[in-house]
Amino acid sequence: MSTDTKSKLINTAIELIWRDSYNAVSVDEICKKADVKKGSFYHYFPSKAHLALETMDSCMQEIKIHYDDIFSPTRDPVDRFSLMICYVIDQQKKILKELGHVCGCPIATLGSELAAQDATIGTKITGICKKKTAYYESALRDLVAAGIIGADTNVAVKADEIFAFIIGQLIMARINNDLGFIEHNLERGLFDLIGIKKQNRKSEKLTV
Amino acid sequence: MSTDTKSKLINTAIELIWRDSYNAVSVDEICKKADVKKGSFYHYFPSKAHLALETMDSCMQEIKIHYDDIFSPTRDPVDRFSLMICYVIDQQKKILKELGHVCGCPIATLGSELAAQDATIGTKITGICKKKTAYYESALRDLVAAGIIGADTNVAVKADEIFAFIIGQLIMARINNDLGFIEHNLERGLFDLIGIKKQNRKSEKLTV
DNA sequence: ATTTAATTTGACTGAATGGTCAAAAGATTT
DNA sequence: AAATCTTTTGACCATTCAGTCAAATTAAAT
Numbered sequence: 001m002s003t004d005t006k007s008k009l010i011n012t013a014i015e016l017i018w019r020d021s022y023n024a025v026s027v028d029e030i031c032k033k034a035d036v037k038k039g040s041f042y043h044y045f046p047s048k049a050h051l052a053l054e055t056m057d058s059c060m061q062e063i064k065i066h067y068d069d070i071f072s073p074t075r076d077p078v079d080r081f082s083l084m085i086c087y088v089i090d091q092q093k094k095i096l097k098e099l100g101h102v103c104g105c106p107i108a109t110l111g112s113e114l115a116a117q118d119a120t121i122g123t124k125i126t127g128i129c130k131k132k133t134a135y136y137e138s139a140l141r142d143l144v145a146a147g148i149i150g151a152d153t154n155v156a157v158k159a160d161e162i163f164a165f166i167i168g169q170l171i172m173a174r175i176n177n178d179l180g181f182i183e184h185n186l187e188r189g190l191f192d193l194i195g196i197k198k199q200n201r202k203s204e205k206l207t208v
Numbered sequence: 209m210s211t212d213t214k215s216k217l218i219n220t221a222i223e224l225i226w227r228d229s230y231n232a233v234s235v236d237e238i239c240k241k242a243d244v245k246k247g248s249f250y251h252y253f254p255s256k257a258h259l260a261l262e263t264m265d266s267c268m269q270e271i272k273i274h275y276d277d278i279f280s281p282t283r284d285p286v287d288r289f290s291l292m293i294c295y296v297i298d299q300q301k302k303i304l305k306e307l308g309h310v311c312g313c314p315i316a317t318l319g320s321e322l323a324a325q326d327a328t329i330g331t332k333i334t335g336i337c338k339k340k341t342a343y344y345e346s347a348l349r350d351l352v353a354a355g356i357i358g359a360d361t362n363v364a365v366k367a368d369e370i371f372a373f374i375i376g377q378l379i380m381a382r383i384n385n386d387l388g389f390i391e392h393n394l395e396r397g398l399f400d401l402i403g404i405k406k407q408n409r410k411s412e413k414l415t416v
Numbered sequence: 417a418t419t420t421a422a423t424t425t426g427a428c429t430g431a432a433t434g435g436t437c438a439a440a441a442g443a444t445t446t
Numbered sequence: 447a448a449a450t451c452t453t454t455t456g457a458c459c460a461t462t463c464a465g466t467c468a469a470a471t472t473a474a475a476t
Binding site for chain 4: 426442446
């Protein structure tokens with residue numbers, strides 16, 4: 001079972017690239033930290049760029065597990081968004097503790113860096129974004145059905161806006177290396193953007 | 209007048225770093241495209257990182273000229289936001305034509321890439337963001353005074369949200385290499401976020 | 417037990433990296 | 447015209463980069 005070597009490389013790459021950046025991290029550095037020789041690296045990945053692609057798959061796989069639960073149709077649609085915000089913030093806190101820096105969204109950071117450099121990464125990320133917005137879209141439809149937001153809401157557009165909003169806040173948190181703002185304002189801002197009136201918000205804390 | 213050499217380097221660096229990324233562009237590449245020898249580069253900049261800092265100053269200087277006009281207190285506060293969106297989109301279109309790729313916000317892209325790598329860049333960008341949100345904040349206060357948005361609006365928080373929202377949309381446009389979404393939805397989304405009712409929006413196009 | 421296939425190793429390559437430096441050339445000042 | 451200061455040049459450096467490869471090791475199949 002030597003998928004161990006491969007996943008060691010992927011997990012190490014996620015850490016290093018997420019904290020620094022794709023171009024700032026070398027193959028040698030990844031290998032050294034993963035305690036894998038370079039020859040093994042190129043046995044599993046044809047190039048550094050392919051490693052990057054697989055790290056994104058790995059991230060998305062992890063996210064999917066949580067989002068499938070958070071955005072379960074059995075949940076109240078308002079709660080789904082609240083829980084997502086909780087998850088995002090908790091994850092950022094965890095990574096801050098582990099890596100010593102606010103890191104933001106690994107996929108957006110990587111995507112922004114490589115957008116013009118590698119077209120295949122651009123299309124890959126576009127696909128991942130589509131998956132994420134699908135969660136938002138379906139929750140928005142349920143909000144419409146529940147009469148919490150207007151029936152005239154363009155849910156596809158609104159879902160993309162939610163995504164961009166969160167990405168933007170995470171980028172700012174990364175640049176400022178500070179989670180304070182999103183801890184205090186991300187949820188409220190999101191509900192403003194969606195157009196959920198205050199009375200529909202739960203003041204009690206929810207757990208994932 | 210040899211500031212010519214220096215500004216040639218800065219302008220070339222803006223182009224290359226904006227389109228690709230800081231770490232993807234080498235000093236040699238910048239020198240070659242600017243037609244400046246490497247020795248001259250290090251005569252004007254003590255390091256590559258210092259060049260990056262000066263490119264941000266240069267970007268901010270350019271933005272300030274436009275924003276001082278767009279956010280002039282003589283303007284209707286709703287118009288200010290509309291004009292800003294026009295400016296952002298026009299600039300993106302121009303850069304797309306020039307550089308062949310949607311490039312997003314140069315400062316956010318660079319900031320996201322170097323946040324954990326170089327602390328001085330992080331603080332520099334935090335300063336620039338403060339300047340930008342000052343424009344939004346003052347326009348928001350004028351919206352409050354005009355009774356267009358609620359007097360209970362936390363303008364400082366809302367300004368940061370606006371900033372994050374735009375940054376997020378630009379990142380997505382960069383990743384997708386497509387301006388379609390922001391052309392169609394950025395203004396509407398921004399007004400949703402601010403909480404401006406439809407009747408306050410001008411349907412007519414404005415010019416900067 | 418032997419063949420076959422998958423994995424690991426470590427030394428290697430050539431190009432590119434950020435940065436240096438002394439000397440030449442050009443301006444400015446005296 | 448001589449001296450001083452600024453700018454430009456191009457050769458140079460040590461290091462790092464992504465990627466290669468043949469041989470050694472280990473595991474699986476026969």
